[in-house]
Amino acid sequence: MFTYDMIASFNELETSLYNYISQNSEKVVYMRIRELADEAHVSTATILRFCRKIDCEGFSEFKVKLKMHLEKNKKTTLKESQHSVMEFFERTFKGDIDENIQKAASLVDQAGSVIFIGIGSSGILAEYGARYFSSLGKFSMYIKDPHFPIHSKLDNSVTIALSVSGENNFTVTHLNQLKHEGSRIISITNNKYATIAKISEINIPYYVTEEWFENANITTQVPVVYILESLAREIYKLNSYEGDKL
Structure with a gap:
């Protein structure tokens, strides 16, 4: 979901937000933007800017894409x-x-x-x-x-x-x-x-x-x-x- 070019474009606050999302993805998909801002210690403006940098029009679209990404990468049962x-x-x-x-x-x-x-x-x-x-x-x-x-x-x-x-x-x-x-x-x-x-x-x-x-x-x-x-x-x-x- 996050490409090398996207991550390289993040400033310090956006990198901090990225790290929080990476470690708490399952929780983030159910958060409101204000809740994420409080938990990650950034502003809602930073979150919206972050969303635009990863090709999402807003926080709602970001959560949809994040949820799809999590579903796609759910652990599968391996064959013996x-x-x-x-x-x-x-x-x-x-x-x-x-x-x-x-x-x-x-x-x-x-x-x-x-x-x-x-x-x-x-x-x-x-x-x-x-x-x-x-x-x-x-x-x-x-x-x-x-x-x-x-x-x-x-x-x-x-x-x-x-x-x-x-x-x-x-x-x-x-x-x-x-x-x-x-x-x-x-x-x-x-x-x-x-x-x-x-x-x-x-x-x-x-x-x-x-x-x-x-x-x-x-x-x-x-x-x-x-x-x-x-x-x-x-x-x-x-x-x-x-x-x-x-």
Whole structure:
């Protein structure tokens, strides 16, 4: 409800009012303007000025918007973690995920370098994936900085993109740059119809129900860990087989 620009525009009294409202939202929606002025130790003029700065014509409109905001962000009942994990594995056994993992492993095995890319929780897993692959003999690096410069030729590389939605602008932009520099793209997304999946050479979708809590995506990442570890182990097997042939 309160944007960065709005908060930055508040003067000292308005900031004090903002702090009071943030800590007492449930109570404020039922207050009269004079009651709020007394409780927050500001004038009614300050409250009206505050309302205009957050795009409300008056105190009544502000209370309506505040109430709607509170309703939207009410705590939801979260699914048990076992539910999400079982949902993934039930679909996995019925689908072609193993075939996709084998195709991806073959592509990575032939590459000279591996780059993981993601942001947010996917960025954390990109770092984990790079470490796990490196631990099993396939040296890898990761990118989770939106401003990371990419200006090198990457003709013998594979990029593994991680994204729940498959629509993250940062990841899409970087993938376009990486493709332009010659890197081949594998993506792990929650569905195969997302933008990131479509621009990938190989996509490994995992299909679990997305969950949100107070504007944060809390969709389970267990499927991604499973796919990353399975992929790394498959690459290790390929390397061992090739070593035995020599």
